Structures are given as structure tokens and as C-alpha cells.
Amino acid sequence: MAIFKGAGVAIVTPFTEDDQVNYEQLGQMIDYQIENGTDAIIICGTTGESSTLTHEEHDECISFAVRHTAGRVPVIAGTGSNSTAEAIRLSTHAEKAGADGLLLVTPYYNKATQSGLIAHYTAIARSVNIPIILYNVPSRTGCNILPETAVQLAKSEPNIVGIKEASGNISQVAKLAHLAEGCIDIYSGNDDQILPILSLGGIGVISVLSNVAPGMTHDLVASYLAGDVETSRKLQLDCMDLCGALFCEVNPIPVKAALEMVGWKNASALRLPLSPMAPANADKLRDELAKMGLLS
Template sequence: MAIFKGAGVALVTPYNEDESINYEALGELVEEQIKGHTDAIIVCGTTGEPATMTEEERTSCMEFVVKKVAGRIPVIAGTGCNCTRNAIALSKKAEEIGVDGLLVVTPYYNKATQEGLYEHYKAIAASTKLPIIMYNVPSRTGCNIMPQTAARLGKECENIVGIKEASGNISQVAELASLTKGYLDIYSGNDDEVIPILSLGGIGVISVLSNVAPQQTHDMVMEYLEGDREKALQLQLSFLPLIHALFCEVNPIPVKAALNMLGKNAGVVRLPLTNLSKKNRPQLENALKECKLL
């Protein structure tokens, strides 16, 4: 059974001006997502800036979100790391905390071979009973899970149940869907490819857009899955200018700026990221207004 169908939000981690975690704002964001019918919350995914968090901060965020959500929707924790042992340790900790599933990004920088990726994920899967969604985002990790490797892992590891596909290669997604024939759930990892991936048998998206438009992102997926493909397509197309604006600089810089524009108090980003440049603010503001969010 899928961990979720629909739109899961890759939630930002709000910071205070001193870069400490703003738990009050985090709680407000969680409640707003649930009110907007988000289908799952992903905590400490890439959008949550885990690369600049301490292990204590990551586990604290997981604990807070699990308690705040209180079983209303699934909570999925990002536990990926480029050290397999560290990824295993964090995955075990997430299981103790009580999350519903794990999102595990490919090991970045190491540039593992396909056999290395297989062994990496196999070792993590063996360390936990939680269902795992692999996360393939070569543009950020320098590492691509090929369809054959993903299919092999989904077939051999009972608790590897899905993949977040952000390769940007629709042909690769089609090959993956053909190889797995439904036994590996496919989620779009790019907000501008939700409908194309759903058309290949995907069951949802893990979304940056959902931070600012949870209801609309949920509707985009569910309208498609429930048969109104024309309405889903129109939602996809109408939000393209905002989706592009949310990636005018590296994620999560623009989405945090957008939340701040909407009065949501997402705060700053941590170095080596920097806050949104003045030259890109008009594009983001105009896109929010076009979508009637601002």
C-alpha cells in the first residue's frame, strides 16, 4: 500500500533571525498544510535545509512535526546522507520518533556506481521496518538512480515502496514505469512535471509549490487521479509561472521568500544559501499575484 497518494509538501524549516528553528512558525505551517488538504508532510527534505542542520536539529524537527500532526496525515522524514552508516542511524532514530515513512536521497558527492546505490539502499532498508521512498535528483547530487537499479531495489526490498523522480527525464520515468509495472510508486519531484508523470502511472508529487498553494497542488493531483484530466492540466499550466519563479534561484531560497511575502514567517535561509536577490523579487511577487495568492 502506498504511503500516500496526492500531494505531499516538501516543507520548509522556518528560522528566526539568529538562524535558530522557529517552532511556533513551523507549527503554523503544519496546520496550514493540513487545512489545505495536503496529503503528506515531508520534514527535513531538501526544502527543509537538512544539509545545514545538526543531527539534533533534524531529530527535533521530526519529533515536533510528528507530535503536531498527531496522526492526521502521514509524516515522512528525510533521512538521506552520503554516508550509509549515518543514513541508517538517522533512519532508525526517525522510526523511534514515530514517522510514517522515509524519504532517502541518493548519496551526494560520492558519485556511487549503480551497484553502490543498490547496496546503499539495501542496507538502509534492512535497518528499518518503515516504508522508504527513494529520491532521485541528479542535478543536486551528481548521481542518477537508473530505472533498472530502482526496479531491482523495489522488487528485492519489501519496504522500498516508491521513488521521488526529479531527474527531469520523462523518458527515464517512462522506462521505470514500464519495468516496475506498479510495484514501485512513482512521485513527481518536479512541480512542472506533475501531470506528465501522473500520465505514466505516477500517484502524486512531493512538492515545493505546495508550501504556498497546498489546496491547489492537492487538487491538481486528485482531479487527475479521479478522472478530470482537463481540469488537472489547466491547474498545471496556470501555475507554471509561479513554479518557474519558485526556482529562479536554488530551492528553498525563493519559496521561503514567497512564504514571507504571504506573511507566513518562514524567516531566513542558512549559509551557504543567501536570501532572495532584489532582482528576482518582482518575478516572484508577480507570479504570486497572477495565481491570486498575494
């Protein structure tokens, strides 16, 4: 059974003015997402700046999200690492904290081979009992999960149940769907490819766009899954320019700027080496938010 179907938000991690995790605002953001139809909360992913969280902050963000969500929707914890031992530590903590599932990015920088990926994910899967979504984003990690590898893992490890596909390669996703024959749930990892991946049998998205447009992102997926392809297509095409603006600089710089533009105080605060958005790009982003009616 799928961890979730629909639109999950890859939620940002807000910071205070003195660079601490702003748990009060994080709770408000989780509430806002659930109130506007979001189907799952994905905490401590790329968009959540997991790479600059301390180990203690990473653990507490996961625990906080589980406590605050209180079973209203599933909470999926980002627990990937380029160290298998650290990924296991994070994953076992998330399981103890009550997370409903895990999101495990491929090892970054050391760029494992396909056999290395199989060993890495197998070791993590056998250390926990909760469901796992693999996360394939080679533009970030320099490491691509081939379709054959994903299928082998899903067939050999019962708790590897899904994959977030952010390779951008629709042909690769099509091959994965063909080989898998339903053995692994496919989620879009790119907001501009939600509908194409749904059309190949995907069941949802893990979305950056949902941070600022949760209702629209939810409706895009829900309408398709309900058989209303025309509405889904319209929503996908309507949001294309905004998706482009949200990725005109490295994620999550634009989406955190967008959150502040739509009214979240100090939401654009980042941790180095991420830096504030260039003014010209910020103007473009503001224009696209205005076109979508998202500015107050």
C-alpha cells in the same frame, strides 16, 4: 499499499531571527498545510535545508513533525545522507519517533555507482521496518538512480515502495514505469511535471509549490486521480510561471521568500551558504504570486 496518494509538501524549516529552528512557526505551517488539503508532510528534505541542520536539530524536527501532525496525515522523514551509516542512524531515529515513512536521497558528492546504490539502500532498508521512498535528484547529487536499479531494489526489499523522481527526464520516468509494472510508486519531484508523471502512472507529488499553494497543488493531483484530466491540466498549466519563479534561484531560496511575501513573518530566513534572493528575481516572484491571487 502506498504511503500516500496525492500532494505531499516538502515543507520548509523556518528559523527565528537568531537562527534557531522556529518550532512554533513550523507547527503553524503544518496545520496550514493539513487544513488546505495536503496529503502528507515531508520533513527535513532539500526544501527543509536538512544539509545545514545539526544532527540534533534534524532529529528534533522529525520528532516534532510527528508529534504535531498527530496522525492527521502521514509524516515522511528525510533521512538520506552520503554516509550509509549516518543515513541508518537518522532512519532508525525517525522510525522510533513514529514517522510513517522515509525519503532517502541518493548519496551526494561521493556519487555511488549503481551497485553502490543497491548496497547503500539495501543496508538502510534492512535496518528499519517502515516504508522507504527513494529520492532521485541527480542535478543536486551528481548521482542518478537508473530505472533498472530502482526496480531491482523495489523487488528485493519489501519496504522500498516508492521513488521521488526529480531527474527531469520524462523518458527515464516512462522507462521506469514500463519496467516496474506497478512494483514501485512513482511521485513527481518537480512541480512543473506533476501531470506528465501522473499520466505515466504516478500517484502524487512531493512538492515545493505546495508550501505557498497547498489547495491548488492538492486539487491538481486529486482531479487527475479522480479522472478529471481537464481540470488537472488547467491547474498544471496555470501554475507553470509560478513554478518557474520558485526555481529561478536554488531551492529553497525562492519558496522561503514567497512564504514571507504571502504573510509568514521572517519566513525568508536562510542559513549560509544560501543567501537572500536577488531583488530582480524577488520582483518576478512577487508578480507571479499576485497573478495567482496568493498575495494578501
